[in-house]
């Protein structure tokens with residue numbers, strides 16, 4: 001069987017979905033027999049590679065950097081998985097949509113109690129006016145809800161995709177840790 005090229009991506013999220021991915025524990029060893037990890041916060045690679053078979057995408061599209069990145073990922077990925085509620089719905093990051101990005105920035109960076117209150121410069125990616133779920137920006141092939149999705153759910157999804165099947169989560173999704 002040809003080894004698949006697997007990427008995991010962290011957009012606007014808390015990394016909890018990646019923690020849940022790591023919770024598949026010793027089954028990670030099974031995965032390493034089947035896939036090459038070609039891009040991930042867990043490996044030291046900065047540029048998103050070509051010809052990725054499966055990309056697990058955690059987090060919402062919250063900044064201009066996220067937007068640029070998810071478009072690039074879509075362009076170079078066969079099966080894009082929206083992993084977790086932030087990616088699927090916007091979830092926690094989208095709570096700011098009701099008050100606006102500017103208001104959130106001012107609250108975070110201009111609090112008078114801070115030692116040196118100032119808004120971030122151009123070296124920090126600009127926030128989008130509205131936080132968006134991944135599928136509102138690019139085509140998504142598989143949706144995996146949960147905050148985070150359980151390790152068993154993530155392993156099931158990967159196993160099915162690696163077997164060439166579309167995961168059916170109707171009886172498999174387990175919410176919570």
Ligand code: SF4
Nearest residue numbers: 013014016084085086
């Ligand atoms: S879905 Fe939950 S665990 Fe995953 S990144 Fe969002 S807040 Fe964190």
